[in-house]
Each structure stands twice: as structure tokens, then as C-alpha cells.
Amino acid sequence: xxxxxxxTLVKGLxxxxxxxxxxxxxxxxxxxxxxxLIGTFEGIVTCAIDEPxxxxxxxxxxxxxxxxxxxxxxxxxxxLRRRPGSLPAVGKVRxxxxxxxxxxxxxxxxxxxxxxxxxxxxxxxxILDGARITGLVSKSDLQKLPVRSLLFHIVTHLELAMAAWIxxxxxxxxxxxxxxxxxxxxxxxxxxxxxxxxxLAVDRLTATMFADKRAVILRTASLPVSRNRAKExxxxxxALRDAVAHIGDYALSQEAADRTIxxxxxxxxxxxxxxxxxxxxxxxxxxxxxxxxDPGYPDESxxx
Numbered sequence: 001x002x003x004x005x006x007x008t009l010v011k012g013l014x015x016x017x018x019x020x021x022x023x024x025x026x027x028x029x030x031x032x033x034x035x036x037l038i039g040t041f042e043g044i045v046t047c048a049i050d051e052p053x054x055x056x057x058x059x060x061x062x063x064x065x066x067x068x069x070x071x072x073x074x075x076x077x078x079x080l081r082r083r084p085g086s087l088p089a090v091g092k093v094r095x096x097x098x099x100x101x102x103x104x105x106x107x108x109x110x111x112x113x114x115x116x117x118x119x120x121x122x123x124x125x126x127i128l129d130g131a132r133i134t135g136l137v138s139k140s141d142l143q144k145l146p147v148r149s150l151l152f153h154i155v156t157h158l159e160l161a162m163a164a165w166i167x168x169x170x171x172x173x174x175x176x177x178x179x180x181x182x183x184x185x186x187x188x189x190x191x192x193x194x195x196x197x198x199x200l201a202v203d204r205l206t207a208t209m210f211a212d213k214r215a216v217i218l219r220t221a222s223l224p225v226s227r228n229r230a231k232e233x234x235x236x237x238x239a240l241r242d243a244v245a246h247i248g249d250y251a252l253s254q255e256a257a258d259r260t261i262x263x264x265x266x267x268x269x270x271x272x273x274x275x276x277x278x279x280x281x282x283x284x285x286x287x288x289x290x291x292x293x294d295p296g297y298p299d300e301s302x303x304x
Contacts, residue, residue, distance in 0.1 A: 035115055036108040037146040039127045041135035046071045047080055049094045056093060057082065067124040069136065070097045076126060076133045079104055100126075106137065112150055113268075116142075119261050123254075142251035142260060148244050151264065155241040158267050161274045162213040163205050169220070169279045173204045176216045184212055210238050222280040224273055233266045240267075 045065055047056045049072040056062055062082065070078045070093055080097040088096060098104070106115060106125040115125065119139050127135040141147070170176040177185050188207050195201035205213075214234045223230050240263045243250040251257040 031111065033112045033146055033150045034109045035106055035112055035125075035127060035137050036129075036135075038112065038141040038144045039108070039135040039137040040141070041127070044069060044136060046076070047093050048072070049077065049092070049097070051093050053088060053091050053093060053096060056080065067138065069126065069133075070094075076100070079124060079126070105133075108134070112147060113264070116261055116264050120258055139251065139254065139257040139261075142257050143249070147251075151240065151244045151250075151260075154264060154267050154271075155237060155244070158237065158271050158274075159210055159213065161271050162210075162217060163208075165221070165274045165277060166205060166213060166216050167203075170216075176220070177204065179216045179219050180212060184215070188212060210241065214238070217274075217277075220279055220283045221277045223277070233270065236263050237267050237270070240264075 045061050046069045047062070049070050056068070062068060066082060068080045068082060069076045070080050078097045078100045080093055103122050104124075104126050105128050108127050108129040115137060119142075124136060124138040126133045127137055129135075166176050177188065180188070187209075188204055192201055192204045192207035195207055201207065214231075218227055218231055218234070225233070236259075240250060240260060242248065249256065250260045
């Protein structure tokens with residue numbers, strides 16, 4: 001079989017497998033990363049319903065927690081939110097706590113993605129294992145290894161979907177390569193030669209970086225949002241991927257955790273959106289303009 005025929009066959013099989021696997025992958029992610037992997041089940045700090053608020057605030061072991069389970073007759077009956085300045089100076093826990101309701105509960109086998117989706121509104125959940133409350137999970141748990149693994153899988157899923165979209169609309173490498181600047185095309189070609197020598201290359205698209213795929217989509221697709229907004233979305237996703245891949249911090253503060261939650265939502269949005277995106281025939285490159293120099297894009301970071 002000729003090399004060109006082999007490459008075409010491999011590309012077709014690769015895309016078909018990706019499309020078939022997308023739904024299974026999403027389901028596997030949800031099943032494979034349950035809340036029980038990141039929850040706290042031992043050493044949980046609680047407060048008694050009749051404990052004075054001043055005593056709770058002064059206890060050394062409560063200082064690291066924004067929310068404490070409230071115990072009455074050896075049963076958890078709610079949560080005390082104790083952010084700075086949120087508790088009155090006098091009174092008892094029963095005067096200030098939130099009584100248990102369904103928004104505070106999550107099943108031990110519920111998927112982490114489900115917890116993430118509601119974590120800004122409900123940052124701390126009590127974990128139900130059967131009919132018993134056995135632990136809790138909060139936004140502070142997002143730095144744990146299972147979440148890091150899940151985030152990497154989600155962003156990888158998006159990057160695979162980006163590659164599939166480019167292959168679907170630009171089966172000829174020369175077309176999408178022309179969207180990139182000369183320096184980026186040279187970098188892709190060099191990486192492709194290295195992969196080909198090791199017989200690891202599916203096509204030149206496998207030799208691109210996330211930013212290359214982002215540039216092609218931003219410059220050629222008919223997007224559901226403005227190009228500037230889409231660029232911001234993909235840059236936020238790439239920043240999260242880099243933090244996850246390079247053992248960076250992405251959820252150590254409340255603000256960082258909220259950004260991560262928002263970015264996960266963006267990633268899932270674009271995975272879905274890519275399935276329905278079409279090419280924008282008015283895109284400058286498709287109208288005959290080139291990515292190099294003044295006719296097209298002077299910088300790969302600045303899509304039209």
C-alpha cells in the first residue's frame with residue numbers, strides 16, 4: 001500500500017473511532033470518577049447544635065474550614081457556614097446554621113463532574129452512602145489527584161474533538177496548514193518528521209499543538225460566539241490544561257476554584273459545539289488570503 005493511501009486509511013479509521021468513542025468516553029468519565037474518590041470520610045470537624053458560636057469560632061481545629069457539619073443527638077442535621085464576618089458574635093449554632101436539605105447532599109457514587117457543575121452554588125456537600133451521611137466534599141478537594149486526572153481527560157477529549165473537526169472539513173493538510181503562520185507550519189513539519197521516523201504519526205495534525213488547532217478553528221469556523229470570546233475561552237482551557245499537566249495549582253483559592261469550575265463548563269460546551277460547527281466560507285484564508293505577512297494573520301495569537 002502506498003504511503004499516501006496508508007495515511008488516508010489511518011486518518012479515516014482514526015476519525016471514525018473518535019466519533020464512535022465520544023459518547024462512551026463521556027459516560028466513562030462520569031462513572032469512573034465518583035465523589036467518593038475525593039471526599040473526606042475521617043477526622044471531620046463538626047460542631048454541636050447548642051455550642052456557643054463564640055466557642056466554635058475560637059476552636060483551633062475549625063479555623064481551616066468555611067463550613068462545619070452541625071450535630072444534634074449524634075446525627076448531622078445541617079451546615080454552619082463560618083466565613084469571616086458571617087457569624088454573629090453571640091448566640092448558639094442553632095441560631096445560625098442552615099438546616100439540612102437536598103442541596104447539601106450528594107451520593108458517594110455521584111460523578112465528580114456533577115459536583116463541579118453545582119459547586120459554585122453548593123461549595124460543600126455532605127456525602128450519602130446508602131442512607132447514611134459518611135463524609136463531605138468541598139471545593140477545596142478539587143486539587144486532589146482524581147480531579148487532576150479528570151480535568152486532563154476532559155481537555156484531551158476537547159483537543160481530540162478539535163482535531164476531528166479540522167480533519168472533517170480540511171482533509172487536505174495544505175489547506176489548514178495555510179491558516180498557520182510560517183513559523184508554526186515549520187514547527188509542525190519538524191515535529192511530523194520526527195514522529196514519522198518513529199512511525200508514530202497519523203498525519204500532520206497529530207504534530208500540532210493545542211494552540212495550532214485553536215488557531216485553525218478560530219480562523220475558519222462559523223462560531224457560536226464572537227471570535228474574541230471564543231479565543232478567550234480556548235486560552236482559559238489551555239491555561240487549565242497547562243496547570244494540570246505541569247502540576248500547577250488551579251484550585252487553591254476560592255477564586256481559582258471558581259475559575260476552574262467555569263473552565264470545565266466551557267470545555268464541555270466546546271466539546272458539544274464542535275459537533276455542529278461548520279466552516280465559515282467568508283474566512284480570509286478560505287477566500288484566498290494567506291496566514292503569512294500582511295495579507296493574512298501577522299500573529300498566530302491574533303485571529304481575525
